[in-house]
Amino acid sequence: MPDKIFAENILQGKVAFVTGGGTGITGGIARAMSEHGALVAITSRKIENLEAMKNAIEDAGGECFAVAADVRDFEAVRNAIERTAEHFGKIDIVINGAAGNFLCAADQLSANGFGTVVDIDTKGTFNVCRAAFEELQKSRGQILNISATLHYLATPMQIHVSAAKAGVDAITRNLSVEWGKHGVRVNGIAPGPIEDTEGMKRLLPDARKEKITRKIPLGRFGRIADIENAALFLCSDAASYINGVTLVVDGGQWLQGTSLG
Ligand code: HXC
DSSP, X not given: OOSOSSOTTTTTTOEEEEETTTSHHHHHHHHHHHHTTXXXXXXXXXXXXXXXXXXXXXXXXXXXXXXXXXXXXXHHHHHXXXXXXXXXXXXXXXXXXXXXXXXXXXXXXXXXXXXXXXXXXXXXXXXXXXXXXXXXXXHTOEEEEEOOSTTXXXXXXXHHHHXXXXXXXXXXXXXXXXXXXXXXXXXXXXXOOBTXXXXXXXXOOHHHHHHHHHTOTTSSOBOHHHHHHHHHHHHSGGGTTOOSXXXXXXXXXXXXXXXXX
C-alpha cells in the first residue's frame, strides 16, 4: 500500500472532534485526519491519555487541541464541544470512538457492568452527537460512529458490547434521517478484528489469533490504517451523498462467523 492513498488536502481546514482520540483506532483516525488537512480536537476521560497523540500530531506539523471529557457525562461533553468550537471557530466532523469493553459471560455480568458499556458506547455517542448538533448544523458537517460487527450474529462473552453497538447503529440510522435535512451526514464504520489495539489485546489471546485469521476471507487481521482510510473516505467530499451507512471494514470476516469465534 502506498504511504498516502488520498490527496493531502482532502480535509483542508475542516475541524474534527474525536472521542477516544488518544489511542487505538480513533487515535489513528485523528492523526490521519490531521495528515489530510484537518484541525483536530481529541478527547478522553483523562487528559494524560491524550498527551502522546497531541505531541505526535503537532510534531508532524498538525494542530491538535486536547480536552478531557467522560462521554457518559453530558455536561462535560457539552463543555468539551464548546471549548473546541471556541478554540478552532467551528466543528465540521465528529468521530465517536470512545468505547468500553471486556470479556464476560452473560450469567456472570453484573447489571452495572452491562450498563457501564452501554453508557460509554451508546449513551456516550448520543451525548456527543446531541451536544455537537448546533455546531454541525452551522457547518453542514457530519458524524462518524465507530461500531462493530459483533451483533450481526451473536458473540458469546460480548452481550454488553453487542447491545451497545446495536444501539450505536440505530443512532446512526435515526440521525441520518432526522439530521440529513439539516445537511448533516451521519455514517458509521464497523471494524472487524484490528491488530495492535487495546480492544484486541483485551479480547483475544494470541493463541486464538491464528484460528481467527483462517476465518478471514482476506487472510489477515485488519490494520488501524484500514479504518483510517475508510474514515477519510466517508468524511471527504467523495462521500457527499452517503448518509445512514455503517461501512463494514473486516475483510469479509463476519460473513464467516462471529467476530471473535
Ligand atoms: C466483568 C467488569 C469487568 C470485567 C469491569 N466490570 N470490568 N465485569 N469483567 N473484566 C464491571 C465492574 O465490575 C463494575 O460492575 C462495572 O463493570 C463498572 O466497572 P468500573 O471499573 O467502575 O467502570 P469504569 O472504570 O467506568 O469502566 C470500566 C471499563 C473501561 C468499561 C472496563 O475501563 C474500559 O472498557 N476500558 C477499556 C477501553 C477499551 O479497551 N476500549 C476499546 C474497546 S474495543 P459492578 O457490578 O462490580 O459495580 C471495542 C471493539 C469491539 O469496543 C469489537 C471487537 C471486535
